[in-house]
Amino acid sequence: MKNLLPFITSFFLPGIGQFILKDFKKGGIILASYIISTFLILNLDFLSLIPFWFPHIIIMIWAIFGVYDIIEERDGKKSATRYLAFSLLIVIVLFPITLTLLTTGIFKGAEFVTNEYLNEDRTKTEMNKISTELSLYKNHYGTYPKNYESFVSRKPIWGSWKADSWKNPYKYELIDSLNYKLISAGKDGIYLNEDDIIRRN
Template identity: 85%
Template sequence: MKNLLPFIISFFLPGVGQFVLKDFRKGGIILLTYIVSTYLILNLDFLDLIPFWFPHIIIMIWAIFDVYDKVEERDGKKSATRYLAFSLLIVVVLFPLTLTLLTTGLFKSAEFITNEYVNEDRTKEEMNKISTELSLYKNHYGVFPENYESFIRRKPIWVSWKADSWKNPYKYELVDSVNYILISAGKDGIYNNEDDIIRKN
């Protein structure tokens, strides 16, 4: 891996591979050229037609060929070619694959945490607000609303109260004029089981 590092790092930050090989002068020149050219591309209006990634590609190729020459001089052409080939394999195939798997894993973890904890807390908080507004409605009219959708249409901001944080619709049941039940189906989306979240007056 130590022999591959100068090649691999040159793909991402041209010039640093030379630092690994102790050629600080050449590395400094390449890195400085990379930084300055990228800055100019991003900040000068007359260079707008040049893609921002263009300096990276050109200077990356320069850096990699320079690393190749140095490794060839040190270890021979066969070894230098092998190191370059393995580095290309890592950067082009293994690195994106690893990044994809890592991103997918993080996304799934975030989704799990959201479903298990965040959505439940948000739904409970929202149901508390709905209960408060239902109580205010009863205080004003003497009864709870018969139709839940008509109730939440009273204010545009209440439209989000149609469904819980899992995007399952709330179930509202008017027991009688002074009693109601508000139910969220919970994370499984199925009513009338143990993970339901229930609010009563």
């Protein structure tokens, strides 16, 4: 691993591989060249046509071959070639796969936490706001709205009130002119069971 690390780090931050191999002078030159060239391309207008990644590619190749030369001199050409090949495999194949799996795991974990713990609180909070607006409507018109879809369409900002945090449509029942029931199907998406969230006036 100690011989793979200089190659791998050179892909991402040229010059660090030389530092690992204790070639501080060359590592400093490569790293400084990388930082300065990137800074100039990002900040000077006449260099704006050059892609910001271009100096990275050039200096990365310089750094990798520098690492290769050091390891070749120390351990031989066969070992240096083998370490370079393994490093390419890790960076080009294994690293993206690992990153993809990690990212997927994070998103799935966030989705699980949201579904298990956050959606219920968000839905309850939203239903309280809807109940407040329904009461204001009733105070103004003397009755609750007959059609919930028409009610939430009165203001564009209420568009999200058509469905709960699980994306299930709210069910609105007008019992009589003075009473209503607003129902969220809850996490399971099935109405009229124990996990429903219900608001009445």
